[in-house]
Amino acid sequence: MIKIKNVNKYFGDLQVLKDINIQIEDGEVFGLVGSSGVGKSTLLNCLIGLEKYQEGSICIDGVEVEKLSEKELRNFRRGVGMIFQNFSLVGRKTVYQNIALPMECWHVPKEEIRERVIELARLVGIEDKLSERPSALSGGQKQRVAIARALTMNPRYILCDECTSALDPKTTTSILRLLERIRREMGITIIVVTHEMAVVQQICRRMAILEKGRVSMIGDTQDMFLQRPPALIKLLGEENDIEEQEETADRARITFNAPAEGNGQKILWELGQKLQRQYLLEDMQSFDFPDGRCLEITISIDREDRETCRQCLSEYGIKYRSISEE
């Protein structure tokens, strides 16, 4: 278990981490999101002892990271796999040699290395690429090699820093599926650092939003998506969605859990009954989360019906978000 308590971190006079409190349970995929420069990578570096923090405590499995000696740190890092955006593969080595690298550093016997490389290459689906050099691989394949390499020393933790940022959405989804399978089958705890909300939404049950070095929100990903706190609206870029509208109409987004097919239709039907007039259904989108699905609809109503609408939805615990300019 990872326990981060009241952590403050400075670069000179600049405070980059402010009173960080996060607890990550074993075997979970935890998302750390925030825009560029808020301190995500710095926090990861503090976790693995690459950066020092000046105040507070970071305990991994009950051990304070700051108190480890150089040798203990090296051993500790052996149990942590890292995956980055730029894959960090060695260009002049083959895929096989790249995956074998950490094991060679730890003087694992050659035969064992061979077995493990083949096993991991199979797991991540690149067994036919072992003799290629990284330059002959696609972005998604390179990331699979990096994941295989991160798994070689049987890590308990995998830290992904923007590991899908260089990939297209389809390849991103396939890499996220692979990470989720690794978590499920091997019980590895995964921390996903990203500025892409879609990535967190797909595999992280819980997440924290970092703003200017501070945790501004922490909790269940799907709940946050439904409640849309201001920090999340900013990340999703939705504050720019507010649009000019004719004076009498109001457009709104409504997001709700969609456990059963009929749920959304029932709510919309009831809304129609309450308003006693037509409203326009403009758009509908669904979003998948690890534990379920959310449905987001955009409707257009008469502006004077806004309060009735808000009230009707709040009975279901659903938020009415106007996207019309006042």
Ligand SMILES: Nc1ncnc2c1ncn2[C@@H]1O[C@H](COP(=O)(O)OP(=O)(O)OP(=O)(O)O)[C@@H](O)[C@H]1O
């Ligand atoms: N070695 C360093 N020395 C001084 N300042 C640093 C150092 N590393 C990071 N910073 C500063 O700390 C802040 C946080 O940087 P960090 O790299 O953790 O952000 P990030 O959230 O990972 O951003 P990105 O999404 O762009 O990767 C930034 O203001 C950055 O300029």
Ligand SMILES: [Mg+2]
């Ligand atoms: Mg970073």
